[in-house]
Amino acid sequence: MSKRRVKAKKKTSNSGFFKFIKWFWLLFATGILAAAMLFLLASWGAFGEMPPFEHLENPQTNLATEIFSSDGKTLGKYYKDDNRTPVKFEDLPRNLVNALVATEDARFFEHSGIDARGTLRAFVYLGKKGGASTISQQLARQLFIGAREKEKKTQAVLQKVKEWVLATRLERQYTKEEIIAMYLNIYDFGYAADGIRSASKIYFGKEPTNLKIEESAMLVGMLKNSSYYNPLRREELVFNRRNTVLAQMAKYGYLTETEKDSLQALKMDVNFNPENHREGLATYFRMYLQGFMNDWIAKNPRPAMEGERDRWSLYLDGLKIYTTIDSRMQANAEEAVQEHMKKLQAEFFHQNTPERNKTAPFLDLEKEEIDIIMERAMKNSDRWREMKKQGKAEKDIRNSFNIKTEMTVFDWKSETRQKDTIMTPMDSIRYYKTFLRTAMMSMEPQTGHVKAWVGGVDYRHFQYDNVYQGSRQAGSTFKPFIYAAAIDQLRLSPCYELPDTQYCIEAEKHGNPEAWCPKNSSGKYSGNMYTLKKALANSKNTVTAQLIDMVGPKSVVSIVKNLGLTGEIPEVPSIALGTPDFNVYEMVGAYGTFVNQGVYVKPVMVTRIEDKNGTVLYEYVPETKDVLSKEVSYAMINLMEGVTQGGSGTRLRTTGVNKWKKEYDEIITGYPYEFKNPIAGKTGTTQNQSDGWFMGMVPNLVTGVWVGGDNRSIHFKSITYGQGASMALPIWGLYMKKNYENKELGVSDGEFPEPSDMSINLDCTKPIEDPNKPADIDEDLEDLDF
Numbered sequence: 001m002s003k004r005r006v007k008a009k010k011k012t013s014n015s016g017f018f019k020f021i022k023w024f025w026l027l028f029a030t031g032i033l034a035a036a037m038l039f040l041l042a043s044w045g046a047f048g049e050m051p052p053f054e055h056l057e058n059p060q061t062n063l064a065t066e067i068f069s070s071d072g073k074t075l076g077k078y079y080k081d082d083n084r085t086p087v088k089f090e091d092l093p094r095n096l097v098n099a100l101v102a103t104e105d106a107r108f109f110e111h112s113g114i115d116a117r118g119t120l121r122a123f124v125y126l127g128k129k130g131g132a133s134t135i136s137q138q139l140a141r142q143l144f145i146g147a148r149e150k151e152k153k154t155q156a157v158l159q160k161v162k163e164w165v166l167a168t169r170l171e172r173q174y175t176k177e178e179i180i181a182m183y184l185n186i187y188d189f190g191y192a193a194d195g196i197r198s199a200s201k202i203y204f205g206k207e208p209t210n211l212k213i214e215e216s217a218m219l220v221g222m223l224k225n226s227s228y229y230n231p232l233r234r235e236e237l238v239f240n241r242r243n244t245v246l247a248q249m250a251k252y253g254y255l256t257e258t259e260k261d262s263l264q265a266l267k268m269d270v271n272f273n274p275e276n277h278r279e280g281l282a283t284y285f286r287m288y289l290q291g292f293m294n295d296w297i298a299k300n301p302r303p304a305m306e307g308e309r310d311r312w313s314l315y316l317d318g319l320k321i322y323t324t325i326d327s328r329m330q331a332n333a334e335e336a337v338q339e340h341m342k343k344l345q346a347e348f349f350h351q352n353t354p355e356r357n358k359t360a361p362f363l364d365l366e367k368e369e370i371d372i373i374m375e376r377a378m379k380n381s382d383r384w385r386e387m388k389k390q391g392k393a394e395k396d397i398r399n400s401f402n403i404k405t406e407m408t409v410f411d412w413k414s415e416t417r418q419k420d421t422i423m424t425p426m427d428s429i430r431y432y433k434t435f436l437r438t439a440m441m442s443m444e445p446q447t448g449h450v451k452a453w454v455g456g457v458d459y460r461h462f463q464y465d466n467v468y469q470g471s472r473q474a475g476s477t478f479k480p481f482i483y484a485a486a487i488d489q490l491r492l493s494p495c496y497e498l499p500d501t502q503y504c505i506e507a508e509k510h511g512n513p514e515a516w517c518p519k520n521s522s523g524k525y526s527g528n529m530y531t532l533k534k535a536l537a538n539s540k541n542t543v544t545a546q547l548i549d550m551v552g553p554k555s556v557v558s559i560v561k562n563l564g565l566t567g568e569i570p571e572v573p574s575i576a577l578g579t580p581d582f583n584v585y586e587m588v589g590a591y592g593t594f595v596n597q598g599v600y601v602k603p604v605m606v607t608r609i610e611d612k613n614g615t616v617l618y619e620y621v622p623e624t625k626d627v628l629s630k631e632v633s634y635a636m637i638n639l640m641e642g643v644t645q646g647g648s649g650t651r652l653r654t655t656g657v658n659k660w661k662k663e664y665d666e667i668i669t670g671y672p673y674e675f676k677n678p679i680a681g682k683t684g685t686t687q688n689q690s691d692g693w694f695m696g697m698v699p700n701l702v703t704g705v706w707v708g709g710d711n712r713s714i715h716f717k718s719i720t721y722g723q724g725a726s727m728a729l730p731i732w733g734l735y736m737k738k739n740y741e742n743k744e745l746g747v748s749d750g751e752f753p754e755p756s757d758m759s760i761n762l763d764c765t766k767p768i769e770d771p772n773k774p775a776d777i778d779e780d781l782e783d784l785d786f
Contacts, residue, residue, distance in 0.1 A: 061082070061084065061143070061185075061186060062079075062080075062081060062082035062084060062315070062316045063082070063084050063085065063086065063316065063317060063318025063612055064077040064078060064079035064082065064083050064084055064085055064194075064198075064315070064318065065077060065078040065079070065293075065314050065315065065317070065318065065319040065320070065321065066085050066318075066319075066320055066321070067286060067289065067321045067323060068320065068321065068322050068323060069282075069323060069325045069326060069327040069330070070322075070323065070324050070325060070326050070449070070451075070607075071326050071327055071328060073327040074201070075280070075281055075282045075285070075286065075323065075325060075327065075330075076275070076277070076280050076281070076282065076283075076286045077275060078277075078290065078293075078314045078315055079192070079194075079315050080315040080316075082194045082316075083192040083193065083194045083195075083198050083275055084185065084186075084194035084195040084197075084198060084318075085195065085197045085198060085318070086181070086185040086195060086197070086318070086612075087181065087184075087185065087195075087196060087197045087208055088181060089177040089178065089180060089181040091207075091208060091209050092180070092181065092184065092196070092208055092209070093208060093209055093210075093211050093216060095211070095212075095213040095216045095254075096184070096196070096208065096211055096216035096219070096220065097180060098249055098254040099213075099216045099217050099220040099245050099246075099248075099249055099254075100135070100180065100183075100184070100220050100223075101135075101180075101252075102245070102248040102249045102251065102252045102254055103220050103221070103223075103244075103245045103248045103249075104135055104138070104220070104223065105134045105135040106248075106252055108134065108135050108136075108176065108180075109176055111134060112168060112171045113134060113136040113137070113167035113168040113169075113170065113171040114134065114137070114167060114168065133163070134167060135179060135180065135183050136167035136168075136170050136171055136179055137163040137166075137167040138183060139167075139170060139179060139182055139183040139186065140163050140166035140167045140170055141163055142183070142186045142187065143166075143182075143186060184196040185197075187199075187223060187226070188226060189202075189203070189219065189222055189226045190222075190226045190227060190230060191232075191272075191274060192274070192275055192276065193275075196208050196219065198275065199219055199222075200215075200219070201273060201275065202272065202273055202274060202275055203215075203218075203219070203231065203270055203271070203272060203273075204269075204270070204271050205271040205273045213246075213249075213255075213259075213263055214242065214246070214263050214266050214268075215269075217242045217243075217245040217246050217249070217263070218231065218238060218241075218242040218245075218268060218270075220245050221238060221241035221242045221244065221245045222238070222241075224241065229241050231268060231270050232270070232272065235268065238268065239267075239268055242268065243264045246260050246263050246264050247260060247264075278459055278460045279459075279460065281327060281330055281331060281334070282325055282327075282330050282453060283459035284453060284454060284455025284456060284459055284465045284467065285323075285325060285330075285453035285455070285605070287455070287459070287463070287465055288453070288455075288465055288467070288468050288605070289321065289323070289605065289606070290314070292605070292606060293314050293319075293321065294314065296609070296618065297311065297312045297313075297314065300312065300617065300618070302317075317611065317612065318611070318612030319609060319610065319611060319612070319617075320609070320610040320611075320612070320614075321606060321608075321609055322606070322607050322608040322609070322610075323605055323606055323607065324444075324447075324449035324450050324451065324604060324605055324606070324607060325450065325451060325452065325453065325605070326451045326452070326745070328742060328744075328745060329442060329451045329452045329739060329745060330451070330452045330453070330454075332452070332735055332738035332739055332742075333440055333442060333452035333453075333454050333735050334454055335734075335738065336440075336731050336732075336734035336735035336738065337438055337440060337454050337457065337731055338457070339734055340730045340731045340734060341412075341436065341438055341457050341707075341731075342412050344436060344707070344721070344726075344727060345412055345435060345436055346412070347721055348361075348434075348436055348716065348721075349434070351716065351717060351721075352434065360434065361430075361433050361434040361709065361714045362433075362711070362713045362714060363688070363713055363714070363715060363717065364688070364713060365713050369713075373711055373713070374426070374429060374430065377429045377433070378398075378401055378425075378426065378429060381425070381429065383397075383400070383401070383425055384397060387400065400425065401424065401425045401426040402424050402425075402426055403424060403425075404422050404423060404424050405422065405423075405424070405425065406420065406421075406422055407420075407421060407422070407423065407425075407428060408420050408421075409421055409423075409428060409431060409432075409461065410432070410435065410457075410458055410460075410461035410462070417458055418458075418460065418461065432461070432462075432710070433709075433710050433711070433714060434714075435457065435462070435710075436457075436707060436708065436709055436714075436727075437456055437457070437462065437464075437466055437470075437707070437708060437709065437710055438454070438456060438457060438466065438705070438706065438707045438708075438728075438731070439454065439455055439456070439465075439466030439467045439470060439583075439584040439704075439705070439706045440452065440453075440454040440467070440584065440703065440704065440705045440706075440731060440735070441453050441454075441467050441584045441585055441588045441603075441703065441704055442588070442701060442702070442703040442704075442735070443588050443589070443592055443603055443701070443702050443703070444700055444701060444702075445591075445592035445593075445595040445596040445601065445697075445700070445701075445702050446595075446596055446601070446700065447601065447604070447622070448589070448592070448601035448602055448603050448604045448622060448623075449604060449607075450603050450604065450605050451701070452703075452735075453467055453605075454467070455467045455468070455469075455470075466583075466584065466706065467583065467584045467585050468583055468584075468585045469583070470583055470584075470706075471567060471581035471582055471583045472581055472582075472583075472686070472690075472691045472706060472708055473578055473579060473580070473581055473686040473687075473690070473691055474578035474580065474581075474582050474587065474684055474686075474693065475577070475578040475684030475685050475686040475691055475693055475724065476539045476577070476578055476682060476683060476684040476685065476693075476724070477578060477587065477682050477683070477684035477693045477694075477695050477704075477724075478575065478576070478577070478578035478580070478582075478684070479536060479539065479544050479576065479577075479578065479682065480536070480591075480594070480636060480639070480640060480682055481556060481559060481560050481563070481590070482544055482547050482548050482551075482556055482576050483532060483536060483544075483547060483636065483639060484559060484594075484628060484632060484636050485547075485548075485551045485555050485556045485559050486532075486547045486550060486551050487532075487632050487635050487636065487760070488559070488628060488629070488632045489551050489555060490550060490551065491760065492532060493532070493635070493760055493761040493762070494531065494532050494533040494635055494638050494639045494642075494760075494762055494764070495531050495532070495533065495761055495762070495763070495764035496531065496532050497529040497530060497531050497532075498529070498530060498532070498535065498542075498543045498546050498547075499527065499528070499529055499530070499542075500520070500525055500526045500527060500528050500529075500530050500535070500540050500542050500543065501525050501527055501542060502517060502519070502525055502542060503517070503518075503542050503545045503546050503549075504516065504517035505517075505545065505548075505549050505573045509549075509573075510548075510549070510552055510553050510554075510571070510572060510573050511553065511570075511571055511572050512572050512573050512574070516545070516572075516573045516574060517545075518541045518542070518544075518545050518574075518576075518577060519541060520540060520541050520542060521539065521541065521685070521719070525542060530543055531764055532547075532639060533638065533639050533642040533764070534642065534646070534647075536639050536640065536642060536643065536647070536682070537642040537643045537645070537646050537647025537648070538647055538648075539647070539648065539683070541576075541577060544576045544577065545573065545576060547576070548573050548575075548576040549573065553570075553571040553572055553573055553575055553576075554571045556575065556576075557569045557571050557575070559627065559628075560590070562600065562625060562627045563589070563590035563593050563600055563627055564586055564589040564590055564600055564602060565582055565586050565587070565590055566586065567580055567581055567582050567586075568580065578684060578686065584704045584705075584706050585603060587693075587695060587704045588603065588695070588702055588703065588704040589601070589602060589603045591695050591697060591702050591704065592702045593627055593628065593633065594628075594633050594636045594637055594640070594680070594697070595633075595637065595680075595697050595699065595700075595702055595752070596633075597630040597633050597634070597753075597755070598626060598627055598628035598629050598630055598632060598633040599624055599625070599626055599627070600624065600625045600626075600627045601622060601623070601624050602622075602623040602624070604620050604622070606618070606620060607619070607620045608620065630755040631755055631757070631758055631759060631760050632760070634752065634753075634754055634755055634758060634760075635760045635762065637680045637697070637752045638680075638762050639680075640680035640681055640682055640697070641678060641679065641680045641752075643680070643681050643682055643683065644675075644679045644680070644681055647683075648683040648723070648724070648725045648729075649679070649681045649682075649683055649694070649696075649725065649729060651673070651725065651729065651733075652673045652675050652679060652681075652696075652729070652732075652733055653673070653674065653675055653676070654673075654674065655672060655673075655674055672737070673733040673736075673737060675733075675736070676749075677698065677748075677749035677750070678698070678699075678750070678751050678752055679696060679697065679698060680696075680697040680698075680752070681694060681695055681696040681697060681729075681732075682694070682695050683723065683724035683725045683728070683729060684724045684728075685719065685722065685723040685724045686712075688712070688715055688722075689715045689716045689717075689718070689719055689721075689722025689723065690708055690709065690712040690713075690714075690715045691706060691707075691708040691712075691724075692706070692707045692708060692722065692723060692724040692725075692726065692727030692728045693705065693706050693724045693728050694724050694725070694728040694729040694731075694732050696729075696732040696736070698736075698747065698748050698749065699748040699750060699751070699752050699753065700746070700747065700748040701739075701747055701748070703732055703735065703736075705728040705729070705731045705732050706728060707724075707727035707728045707731070708727075
């Protein structure tokens with residue numbers, strides 16, 4: 001071959017090589033330019049609107065409003081779609097952060113939002129050896145983009161580009177630690193566990209900072225797909241996923257092989273605690289608080305930026321509500337209610353079997369009267385309202401109440417306190433009427449801080465709050481107000497004596513149209529002289545009648561109104577026996593005045609409201625009023641101490657026996673209280689045993705308890721079980737017993753503080769002189785036989 005041909009061939013070969021190099025760099029440069037243009041177009045919003053800088057600086061997420069107890073515990077939350085309460089990075093355990101980084105983004109602290117090595121690997125292996133999404137990219141997708149559309153390849157690529165752009169922007173705007181916290185706060189772990197704090201509490205019953213390594217690993221494993229990796233439905237799958245996370249932690253040096261092996265051998269210990277509005281602690285209080293917050297929101301507009309809402313949202317704005325409720329005392333109160341009401345209900349069922357009461361649970365009513373009650377209950381039911389809203393004809397609605405249907409109803413015998421059954425809606429109304437209701441509230445008298453609030457036996461099935469919504473006759477718990485008026489106006493001593501004989505107030509004397517001659521509950525009169533202390537302890541109606549005649553109903557009503565009782569109170573003598581209706585909330589506030597040396601403090605439940613950033617939006621200002629002198633208040637305490645020393649409350653100091661029925665078999669339980677400390681109180685029982693009350697006081701805690709039926713015609717036949725000492729007092733005793741077992745609560749077991757200048761005689765061994773007749777008392781008092 002000639003040299004010229006060889007040379008030409010070599011030249012052609014070199015030309016081809018250079019041509020290849022030229023095209024390679026041209027294509028490479030084109031690719032770089034195309035990628036750059038793709039990023040620019042994405043950042044300019046060509047592939048869909050991109051969030052403005054302000055949104056990157058303050059990403060908008062729905063945050064649940066959180067309710068805090070006075071001892072720093074979460075009582076519950078208000079939310080609609082997102083049960084999310086954010087936590088700061090410093091409140092996350094190190095093991096959780098390590099598990100996240102090892103599993104989701106091992107080079108997280110090295111890159112600036114995009115992991116080049118991971119992206120190249122994913123491109124070469126088409127994702128078979130793992131994806132390339134960094135934590136920052138996943139956060140961008142969660143915050144601003146949403147779920148990726150898998151069915152459209154082009155759309156998926158464009159979304160990926162947007163993720164890259166947003167991830168780099170997030171990295172410039174936030175620290176690595178802030179990005180991790182935001183990512184864990186935004187993720188939905190299922191079962192209303194939005195964010196890591198809710199997930200920790202719902203799946204393990206603890207704050208994130210207390211998570212163990214294996215618990216953190218399980219939650220991080222769920223980040224892959226929480227609906228698929230569901231620990232309640234696919235335990236084995238989640239167990240294996242958790243162990244994969246632990247293996248990743250060992251791979252990147254966060255665990256030793258020994259630690260990994262021991263942790264992988266552990267069983268999953270899920271402690272499922274669902275969070276919703278009908279379960280958990282203080283459900284009735286939370287219902288009241290919801291109404292309180294709605295009122296507050298209506299009166300307090302939100303300082304909104306342009307385009308934002310001008311009204312606070314209880315469900316979206318992440319408000320923080322600080323309450324006076326003590327979670328430990330609340331738990332004690334709920335346990336006391338459950339323990340006693342279960343036994344009391346068993347006895348009520350025993351007395352109201354079809355053989356013993358053909359109109360059960362109603363007593364002393366004709367069929368027509370029962371039909372009226374049932375008709376009213378039917379029309380007040382959720383079913384009736386819902387079908388009315390749907391435009392159903394009344395005939396069709398009524399027919400639906402007689403068709404058997406599957407339902408879940410309340411049941412004391414069940415461990416979960418509910419059971420599945422089949423019955424007609426009308427039968428279910430009557431079934432629920434058979435259950436006794438209750439209410440209990442506990443307050444610190446010096447501050448008005450409400451420490452416990454129980455509005456019923458089970459909020460899931462009885463959503464009427466008997467603490468605040470329900471008002472019932474007060475019975476003998478109203479009598480101390482009569483005594484207070486007499487001691488205040490006439491300077492009577494607790495040792496002052498009046499006869500236990502039938503006493504009549506003539507017609508028209510105090511606005512009463514007819515003569516009023518009340519009987520004692522026993523219908524008998526001893527004829528003996530009773531000190532005021534002994535008369536109140538034994539609830540002598542005859543003595544109370546004489547006292548209201550001496551001071552007049554008008555002065556009693558005046559004092560009662562100043563004590564915070566807002567109901568309608570007629571100025572007639574019969575109010576002395578507690579005929580007006582009051583709720584437990586107001587009664588506890590009124591009794592608190594006696595303990596607080598005559599100063600009424602309005603009960604308070606909310607001390608502070610903050611926005612999500614901690615800015616104080618509301619702070620409570622105490623509402624107080626001087627009503628009685630210190631001397632009169634202490635004399636009243638002395639009077640009511642007699643109730644627990646020799647009256648209807650004496651069982652608080654004994655271990656007496658009471659018989660209850662359980663599934664119609666007799667069991668015997670005692671009163672296991674044996675309190676030795678000073679206790680002032682008053683029981684109350686209304687006509688036919690329709691209501692049972694107990695108001696109990698120690699120096700720094702006042703508690704009121706009410707028990708009764710849904711209707712006044714639902715009650716015990718006899719006073720043995722129907723009196724306040726049997727129905728309500730045991731709840732107080734159980735509650736206080738539990739409080740005293742926990743010394744950290746600081747519930748007083750000491751003496752009530754006595755005023756230094758006490759001039760009212762409390763020593764009944766000294767002779768008592770008749771009080772001086774006040775100038776404004778009717779002349780007829782001179783004729784009374786003192």
